[in-house]
Amino acid sequence: MGDAQVGRPTLPVVGQRAAGPRVSDGSNIFLTTKLDHLIDQARKNSLWPFPFGTACCAIEFMSTIMSHYDMSRFGAEVVRFSPRQSDVLIVAGTVTDKMAPVMVRIYEQMAEPKYVISMGACACTGGFYRAYHVVQGIDEFIPVDVYVPGCPPTPEALLQGLVRLQEMIAKGETHYQRMAAAARTAAQGAAS
Amino acid sequence: MSLSQERRDALRRDFPPSRGVEEIPSQDIPTFKVEREVLPELARRLKDDPQFDFKMLSDVCGVDWPEREARFDVVYHLYSLTHNHRLRLKVPVRQDDAVVPSLFGVWKAADWFEREVFDMFGVRFSGHPNLKRILCHPSFQGHALRKDYDPGQRWLLREGEQDEPAWAREVQEDEDHFETQVLNLGPSHPATHGTLRTVVRLDGEVITRAECEIGYLHRCFEKMSEQHTWNQIIPYTDRLNYCSAMMNGVGYVLAVEKLLGVEAPPRAQVIRVILSELSRIMDHIVCIGANLNDVGAMTPFLYVYQAREEIYSLLEACAGGRLTISYVRVGGLANDVPAGFEDAVRYLLRRIPPLVDDMERLITENRIFRQRTEGIGVMSAEDAVDWGWTGPCLRACGVPYDVRKVAPYLGYETYDFKVPVATTGDTYARYLVRVEEIRQSLKIVEQALKRLAPGAIITDNHHVALPPKDKVYTEMEALIWHFKLIMEGIKVPKGEVYGYTEGANGELGFYAISDGGGSPYRLHCRPPCFAVFQAYPHMLPGHMIADSIAILGSLNIIAGELDR
Numbered sequence: 136m137g138d139a140q141v142g143r144p145t146l147p148v149v150g151q152r153a154a155g156p157r158v159s160d161g162s163n164i165f166l167t168t169k170l171d172h173l174i175d176q177a178r179k180n181s182l183w184p185f186p187f188g189t190a191c192c193a194i195e196f197m198s199t200i201m202s203h204y205d206m207s208r209f210g211a212e213v214v215r216f217s218p219r220q221s222d223v224l225i226v227a228g229t230v231t232d233k234m235a236p237v238m239v240r241i242y243e244q245m246a247e248p249k250y251v252i253s254m255g256a257c258a259c260t261g262g263f264y265r266a267y268h269v270v271q272g273i274d275e276f277i278p279v280d281v282y283v284p285g286c287p288p289t290p291e292a293l294l295q296g297l298v299r300l301q302e303m304i305a306k307g308e309t310h311y312q313r314m315a316a317a318a319r320t321a322a323q324g325a326a327s
Numbered sequence: 328m329s330l331s332q333e334r335r336d337a338l339r340r341d342f343p344p345s346r347g348v349e350e351i352p353s354q355d356i357p358t359f360k361v362e363r364e365v366l367p368e369l370a371r372r373l374k375d376d377p378q379f380d381f382k383m384l385s386d387v388c389g390v391d392w393p394e395r396e397a398r399f400d401v402v403y404h405l406y407s408l409t410h411n412h413r414l415r416l417k418v419p420v421r422q423d424d425a426v427v428p429s430l431f432g433v434w435k436a437a438d439w440f441e442r443e444v445f446d447m448f449g450v451r452f453s454g455h456p457n458l459k460r461i462l463c464h465p466s467f468q469g470h471a472l473r474k475d476y477d478p479g480q481r482w483l484l485r486e487g488e489q490d491e492p493a494w495a496r497e498v499q500e501d502e503d504h505f506e507t508q509v510l511n512l513g514p515s516h517p518a519t520h521g522t523l524r525t526v527v528r529l530d531g532e533v534i535t536r537a538e539c540e541i542g543y544l545h546r547c548f549e550k551m552s553e554q555h556t557w558n559q560i561i562p563y564t565d566r567l568n569y570c571s572a573m574m575n576g577v578g579y580v581l582a583v584e585k586l587l588g589v590e591a592p593p594r595a596q597v598i599r600v601i602l603s604e605l606s607r608i609m610d611h612i613v614c615i616g617a618n619l620n621d622v623g624a625m626t627p628f629l630y631v632y633q634a635r636e637e638i639y640s641l642l643e644a645c646a647g648g649r650l651t652i653s654y655v656r657v658g659g660l661a662n663d664v665p666a667g668f669e670d671a672v673r674y675l676l677r678r679i680p681p682l683v684d685d686m687e688r689l690i691t692e693n694r695i696f697r698q699r700t701e702g703i704g705v706m707s708a709e710d711a712v713d714w715g716w717t718g719p720c721l722r723a724c725g726v727p728y729d730v731r732k733v734a735p736y737l738g739y740e741t742y743d744f745k746v747p748v749a750t751t752g753d754t755y756a757r758y759l760v761r762v763e764e765i766r767q768s769l770k771i772v773e774q775a776l777k778r779l780a781p782g783a784i785i786t787d788n789h790h791v792a793l794p795p796k797d798k799v800y801t802e803m804e805a806l807i808w809h810f811k812l813i814m815e816g817i818k819v820p821k822g823e824v825y826g827y828t829e830g831a832n833g834e835l836g837f838y839a840i841s842d843g844g845g846s847p848y849r850l851h852c853r854p855p856c857f858a859v860f861q862a863y864p865h866m867l868p869g870h871m872i873a874d875s876i877a878i879l880g881s882l883n884i885i886a887g888e889l890d891r
Binding site for chain 1: 467563
């Protein structure tokens with residue numbers, strides 16, 4: 136959890152009535168952290184995917200959200216087809232040159248913070264379509280956080296990709312978070 | 328099957344070689360070389376004369392022969408439902424004068440097929456109402472399937488350069504001087520199940536005009552297949568109709584086997600039938616489930632999707648993959664089915680019917696569903712044939728055309744099954760036909776299972792199939808054959824063939840031309856969706872915007888197959 140510190144109370148407490156979790160001997164503990172990290176904890180467990188399904192991978196994505204594999208177990212069940220209501224773009228399937236501007240537009244319309252999972256060989260690298268109308272990896276156009284290999288990936292692989300994204304969000308490693316951190320540092324440098 | 332001798336004579340009498348119609352030898356379908364001047368008259372005659380009665384234009388495609396003076400061939404495949412015969416027409420044109428009269432006035436099916444030939448080869452069709460690129464984007468330069476086009480040459484499409492129908496930009500008023508509205512559906516839309524785009528003009532909530540744009544998933548299947556050996560194409564075919572990957576592979580290898588003159592061993596054929604029919608069930612399940620989902624019934628999708636997961640498990644046990652399995656090979660199958668295969672299929676035969684029953688109890692007599700679908704998206708049998716419809720959509724219009732019955736392959740003539748037909752041709756009828764087809768497919772699987780006898784799963788012809796691995800390690804000759812097949816691929820004799828099977832959406836055709844080399848000279852796929860979807864914008868006017876979603880779901884358009 137970032138640089139959160141767990142320890143004995145160090146703040147003045149009046150009459151032993153402070154709210155908060157207690158350790159086993161009954162004394163209070165406090166949790167100090169940055170607000171960003173706290174919010175990231177909440178965000179990672181409430182991802183709202185936008186399924187940008189174009190091809191075969193979309194069918195496996197469907198399997199992943201159906202009852203058998205049930206992606207909602209990982210806190211990402213609310214699939215939204217509006218980019219304004221979602222924060223993780225799952226590009227499932229081949230993206231062609233004709234489709235690329237559409238994908239970029241959707242990415243731009245998504246509310247921040249936003250993350251991208253590239254599902255399947257085609258979205259990651261163009262797959263075995265080394266051809267005149269196929270984008271050779273969506274990172275030509277948009278930044279990608281997690282690449283899920285497979286043609287198509289099994290639902291288990293996509294779930295692992297999702298868990299990996301959650302870990303990255305918790306650690307502040309996603310593309311969006313790194314850009315935001317860099318922007319903050321730059322702003323502080325300019326101020327001082 | 329093919330055009331009888333007396334009819335061929337009649338054709339030759341009225342269209343002698345002096346008029347530019349000439350029969351050329353062919354190994355599967357009677358083929359005539361036609362000069363373009365006589366093409367419209369010949370086409371009209373072939374369609375209207377009852378002794379020919381070619382009411383259906385199955386396919387139009389182009390072929391490039393750079394060293395020939397007349398560089399391009401435009402190839403037409405015709406089919407007669409009443410006589411069950413086929414005909415192929417070839418129209419050669421020169422590169423500097425690549426214009427052919429459009430046959431849209433004769434068969435509506437020519438609409439998109441001709442646009443595709445224009446897009447891929449640059450052959451123009453005079454008189455075509457809307458001749459522009461269909462699969463490649465508007466900023467694309469050149470014609471991709473010409474032999475001198477570099478397969479890796481891409482062109483960037485920038486924001487704002489997308490194609491827009493001309494009528495969509497105009498401001499129009501209805502008769503009460505209210506402004507009508509243009510609405511864009513897709514290509515990223517929850518109800519399009521893939522990448523389809525429809526632009527509609529609305530008067531209130533009623534659609535007055537519509538146009539579709541496709542090609543958002545054009546993955547260059549045909550160009551890629553020219554770069555790979557015959558067996559390497561099988562994974563590409565899996566990704567055509569990815570809801571029923573097995574059937575594409577079977578359709579493709581049957582065409583190649585026809586060209587090679589080899590046949591898969593009986594055990595391989597039976598396994599192909601079993602897995603194909605299970606794939607058909609999966610495909611119909613996705614179609615019905617998604618259609619219901621779109622009109623607001625989520626529950627049945629969850630019910631029937633369980634059946635799909637169970638079939639996936641079986642496919643995974645056989646081939647290692649769940650969805651795109653690449654299980655067939657030219658001459659047989661990649662490997663034998665695992666132990667316990669028969670028990671697993673028997674389990675499926677018990678498991679699937681109750682799930683389908685559950686869905687039917689919820690939906691078939693459901694008043695909401697019937698009101699949403701009955702009388703919606705009606706297609707007459709005549710129009711459906713004219714548009715080139717096949718498969719469940721055509722059978723819902725009352726035409727009992729099923730390739731498994733009229734041109735049986737894999738021994739389908741020996742199985743006892745019925746072809747479900749509805750009469751009304753609306754969205755509800757398409758639902759009913761699909762549900763009944765699931766039950767008929769289960770019946771076929773049941774019979775096929777009884778015939779599953781031990782035996783070889785791939786032909787022992789060493790020109791076609793890899794020798795067993797243990798022999799490769801111990802025998803010199805086997806090692807040589809293995810090396811040659813891996814390095815050079817199967818050498819398919821020179822010739823051309825149009826192989827057609829009954830895919831989940833209808834007639835899935837593969838037109839393959841071999842020049843005797845290790846990879847196809849030209850491989851054209853005739854996707855059933857393509858013909859079905861080109862009628863969709865013409866079905867919409869007069870319907871509500873919500874109906875368009877219900878109709879689209881019932882047509883089962885799979886973008887991978889549509890755009891290839």
